[in-house]
Amino acid sequence: MGKRKSKDANYLRKKIRKLEEKLRTLPQCSEDNTDSNEEKSPRRPPSQQYTPPPLATQTMVVEESPSVIIEAEANNNTENDQLPEEFLLALGKEGEEKEEFGDPIRPELALRWTKIMAEGLGKDARDKLIEKYPTPSNFPNAIAPLMNAELLATLSEPSVKRDKRIIYRQNLIGKLMTCLGRSLTNILKGDINSKRLIEEINDAAKIASEIHHQDSSSRKFFALSGANKTIQEAVKNTKIDTFLFGSDCADKIKAAQSIQRTSTQIAETRKTKPASSTTKRQLNWRGPLQNHQPQYQQARSGQFQQNSYKKQPRITNDPVVLGWLQGYDIPFRELPPSHDTEPQHWPKTEKEIISSEIKKLVALGAISECSYCADQFTSPIFLVPKPNGSFRFILNLKKLNQYIDTEHFKLEDIRTAYLTLSVPQQKQIAILDRIKFFKQISTCKIREFSQLLGTLNSICPAVPYGWLYTKVLERQKYLALLKSNDNYELTMSISQVIKSELKWWQYNIHKSNPIKQYNFLLEIHTDASTTGWGAVCSHRKASGSWSRSEQDHHINYLELKAALLGLQCFTKDIYNCEILIRIDNTTAVAYVNKMGGVQFPHLNNITREIWQWCENRNIWIFASYINTKDNFEADKESRKINIEWELSQKAYRQITERFGTPEVDLFASRTNKKCTKFVSWKCDPEAFTRIPSPAPPAYPGCRAAISQALIRRGTPHSALDVMLNSLSTNTFKQYDSPLKLWWLFCREHSLDTYQASIPYILNFLTKCYQNGASYGTINTTRSALSLLMGPKIGSDDRLKRFIKGIFRSRPPMPKYDRTWDPVIVLNHLAECYPNEEVTLEKLTRKLVTILALTTGHRVQTLSMIKISNMKFSDSGVEIYIPDIIKTSRRGSTQPMFHLKAFIQKKEICPVNTIKSYIDRTSSIRKSTDKLILTSKKPYKNASTQTISRWIKLTLKEAGIDVTIFTAHSTRHASTSAANRSGLSIDVIRKAAGWSQNSAIFARHYNRPINQDPTQFSSAICNTVIDT
Structure with missing residues (x-):
């Protein structure tokens, strides 16, 4: 606040006199009011009695005068009648006495404890002090009581964090009591060791000082929660003394506010500064700003002029703040030589556009006007048309950039072109070593396991489906911390569940995670009710009822189950794509997008099923929330009246005992099926097929398959046996395996076994090749297919080219390269x-x-x-x-x-x-x-x-x-x-x-005899003996 002028002081003096006169004319206060006022006005010690300040003081001091006068006037009007003594005792003392300080303590103690209260104990010192005093065996209540698991699951995340802070404080208090208890025990035993007692009591005081410091830090946090950002930044790192934010808090706040006001004024000055014209504004002048001395080695940003900065008062010595105010220095490698660009001649229309663009840049503060200098450096400008018909203003700094040191960024490699992320090779090796170590041990510290888990979490963005395989590990760590009362130094067991998850990481850490394009192939809407589930994908719909065991689950679980069933219905034959799932349950959306959770294992398990279904098909899903009223189609499917019937278990058992166990259940669903393989009359996630037709015929055998192929090509039955005699028994045996694989391939792709096209045959042969088939096996398979589909297979150019490629990639090798004698x-x-x-x-x-x-x-x-x-x-x-x-x-x-x-x-x-x-x-x-x-x-x-x-x-x-x-x-x-x-x-x-x-x-x-490979070298050495 600024100083008052002399005329302001005279004005205030007159005003005070008028107020005094008005006070004298007021009626006398009642006795009760007087007593009340006396109690409300604390008495000052003689050293703190009010002394009227001089009139030239600041406003805050002058304004205290009326209150003192009122108090004095009220005291003068107090009656002399006194209340009875018993009434005075009942009313209590007249006012709270000022807290008096006690006898001083040793300065060495005060100095050490005050420092801990202000700065706190360091982490190492605190941990060492806690370990020094273990909890007594007969005093387990010194440890903070554990939260009941039933209630812990219902707490929100902020509540859990708050409870953890309180637990930590309680444990510190327990350690303090342990210190004092140990000292008192030794005193009562008569075992008085001065040095030990001093150390134990001093440790108790240290712990108490640490608790004092943490409470002060908490008060600072809550006090700043409602303050603006300027005040928070100014006082958040202040040291605690007799005041919570330090004695110099007011000065720091004033300095911060002064910096903010100055910056605001500078910004306003830049915005309102008029743009002046120049005769050569079409050039980028390397010259000084107007009214300034030349500065060749640095160029300031156009948003703040150097003379304005120099005229500002020195408000801080912080180099960062001063750098903000000064601007940016261009890192010239050397002083550029003088360079002038020849004046360019612009048409009138383009000249107007250029002038308009320059005015915009000047108004924004991006550029400033310069005056001419002898060694100036100018750069050309030009206009580039935009697609919308306007022009883009371009300043060509190519020649100037030759004299500037530029930052060199990381060179992108070929992996960036593939839009994938992968874990670096060295990091893979280091993590694999850690995984192997954990798979070999049975126990470890919780802190060590947390470090491994943190490492795995850090590489999840680069490993596809990596987040899915950290949730079980997080759950195991969470349970271990619950059991150990958040003590990371205790041990936990490495169970088979953990080793199974680590095994997945061991085999998948080398994979690369593609950057998601969010180009969804399908959009699936799912919903669940207490009676059933529904899913809609475009014009296709699927629905069903819940089984008896599923009906008992919470709606969150049912929503996730509905998402799984919807995926299984519509993505059974889909691979390598991205799919959008719309769900009207936020918990289900969160669990899907986060690939599970830790608090609720049953929700994590169903989420794991969803993502593993996608992992097997290389599908990436994203869940998006949809309002229930907009999800009406899936909601309608989930609320269909249950019209499903099933054969009673007793009747089914009697049927199987008499007729045997059937292989396929026709017209069933996943809730009333009696066989593992069943056919549904509508879309069902587990159905073998939804068309109620008989199952395709089983593989009849090589001889029967070739017979049928010959009959289809017009061979009479009378000649069939003779033609089959052209093939030996060993040939039938040799062709049986590839024909059986072809039969299964045709069933999987709904193909005619005897009339498949060449592309499907190539696809089948490629699959055999990928499974490790050799050149001879591929050739045998082609010959077997020729018997089924005719000579076109052997004469097709595409198949010939394919077989030749197999020969080059896997050439047949002779079984023996030598023989025996x-x-x-x-x-x-x-x-x-x-x-x-x-x-x-x-x-x-x-x-x-x-x-x-x-x-x-x-x-x-x-x-x-x-x-x-x-x-x-x-x-x-x-x-x-x-x-x-x-x-x-x-x-x-x-x-x-x-x-x-x-x-x-x-x-x-x-x-x-x-x-x-x-x-x-x-x-x-x-x-x-x-x-x-x-x-x-x-x-x-x-x-x-x-x-x-x-x-x-x-x-x-x-x-x-x-x-x-x-x-x-x-x-x-x-x-x-x-x-x-x-x-x-x-x-x-x-x-x-x-x-x-x-x-x-x-x-x-024709092979040579297996001979000694050292004969040649021995013969050379024997020449010495021969000579």
């Missing part, structure tokens, strides 16, 4: 001699292995050898195979084995081994003509699998690595050994059953 196995077989003395099992294994090596044929061919087709001679034996084998083909003869007796070493002679085997098995043969029989009862023809197992066991005993080589490797080993011995390839082809021009042997069977 037959000599090793033959030497092992030679040990099983004489044949008459070895067991039948060993003799059988010896026979099949020698036949596999000496014939070079498959195990299938060996299993078809019959005694009746064998012709012995002095030189050997001829074996004829009349049955169809895998290598049989049109125009070729059936295999004929010519085995010569190997008299040089009878131990491995194939003829001698065959004769010995026939003699040994003659007693167990009945009507069986096959040569090879099983070696154990009941004796029967050996299958190809049994023969392969025998050969593999023999190879293992001989030292061959059977983890690499199978029984079929005998074909590789024998033919490769024959080639190495110099035998003609034509002879090898004929003996092994290959055609004369076949390249099978060269491509797949």
Whole structure:
């Protein structure tokens, strides 16, 4: 407030005199009023008696004079009659006595405690002090009582926070009582240790000072809640002394208000400043402001001129505030050289537009007029037309910017182009290490678990559906804190529930979260009532009633359940999109958008079901509130009269006991279904289909499917069996698996199994490829589909290109790149001699292995050898195979084995081994003509699998690595050994059953012997010895 002038003082002096005269003319006050006034007017101590100030003082001092005069006048009119003493005692003292200070305490104590009351204990000191005094075992009430869980769930979030603050204060008071209790206990015991007692009592005083400081902070908070922002900023950080906001509070408020007034005046000055013209206003002058000295190294913002700033009184020394008032400094790297732009000639219309735009900028304070200087720097201007027909004023500062240091921002990478967020690689590794650590332990401190949870929460924006998998962890932390009374230093258990959630993070932290476009594919309206639910999506509608268990839930739960059922009805076949859900319940909206909650597990569970349904389909949903009156369609669906009936459980049980359990329930709903798979007459979220039609036929098998395909292409039934004989049994087995997968694919996509288009076939083959199918498997699948849909499959250019692409991406590799030496196995077989003395099992294994090596044929061919087709001679034996084998083909003869007796070493002679085997098995043969029989009862023809197992066991005993080589490797080993011995390839082809021009042997069977890979290096080193 400003100083009063002398004429104001004279005016006030006269006014006081008039008031005094009026007071004298007033009637005397009554006795009661006098007594009342005496009690209301506190007596001042002699040191505080009022002394009339001089008339030149400020207004506040002058204005106190009338009240003093009134008080004195009233005292003079008081009657001398006194009330009886008992009445005076009943009335009490005349006024409240001034609080007197007591005896002083030690200055060391006063200084320390005063500092704590003003600034508070530090966190470390406070925690150390709390840990120092644990709660006595016989005084548990020193801990604040816990809030009942039933009432805690009903409290609002502000109430919970307020209760936590009170609990903390109560716990501090408990620690204070613990300190004093310990001291008193020691005194009563007679255990008086001065140093210890001083320390304990001093700690109690510290805790009391801390409580005093926290209460003062709370008073400051509530006192500032209604103040304006200027006062809040000015006094919020003041130190507490004898006054709550410090003794210098008034000065700080005045300074803040003065700054605000000055800033307001400056802003008003800028707004009202008239825009003056200049002859060269079309140029950006690098010159001084008018009436100023040149300043080349800095340029101020146009909103505040430098001379105005210098004329302002020094209201603060704060550099930030001064920077606001001074303006912005352009960071010139060096002084720009003088540069003048040639004057431009504008048409009259454009010149008017430019003048108008410059006036607007001057009025806004964005630019100011400059005077000419010798080394000025000017920049050109021009106009750019806008789409609406107006013009945009452009100031070209390109040349000036060459002399300015600009900030370099982070360079965007390719991930930004994809509009996705992802967790940095290093952070992923660090978080995964923490997750692995927590999965290996069983307990940890609540603080450590909270740190992990905070880290996971921080990366949720970059991990799709991440918020969903933090709610259970938040719930576990919440329960642990309830149990520990908010003590983060206590331990909590790492349950399987927590480890399951952490496992999800372990496998999904690497995923990127796309930035949402909120381009919704569907808009679904849902509603729930106590009788049922309803959902509407465009013209489609769905509804249903609640089950007996669902009817008992709260309406919030039912609203979320209705949202889930609506999603399941309308998004069953939808993937990779965004969907908007309209709900008329704010709790349901909040739970959906926040992906769950902590306080109510049943609501979190149903929300989890909603989002996991979306996660499996890569759907992102957003819930939006809609007024109930605008949600009338979904509301109508939710209130339909219950017309559903169901078969009683007793009757259903009797039916199943007599006729068996059915597979499909027709005309059912999710509430009255009797089977897991059911058909609904209307849209139902769990229905197998909503069309009451019989289920599609099951896969009939490979032979039946091919038969039906041939019939559809016009094959007569009489020729059907003959045509099917063109395919071997093994071919049917080979085609059975891919045709079964094709059958399921067609059922899933409602396709005709025998007349699908090429795009669907490509889609099916791609799915097989993505599931890991090799080139050979894809080729087999294509061949099987050709049998169903005709030769167009094999001749289509698109399919040919696709198969070629599979070949390049997953080229077929030979099973073996090397083979073993037959000599090793033959030497092992030679040990099983004489044949008459070895067991039948060993003799059988010896026979099949020698036949596999000496014939070079498959195990299938060996299993078809019959005694009746064998012709012995002095030189050997001829074996004829009349049955169809895998290598049989049109125009070729059936295999004929010519085995010569190997008299040089009878131990491995194939003829001698065959004769010995026939003699040994003659007693167990009945009507069986096959040569090879099983070696154990009941004796029967050996299958190809049994023969392969025998050969593999023999190879293992001989030292061959059977983890690499199978029984079929005998074909590789024998033919490769024959080639190495110099035998003609034509002879090898004929003996092994290959055609004369076949390249099978060269491509797949001719392999080198598995040799020592160190032979080359050893040979080089051996040259030293040789020389």
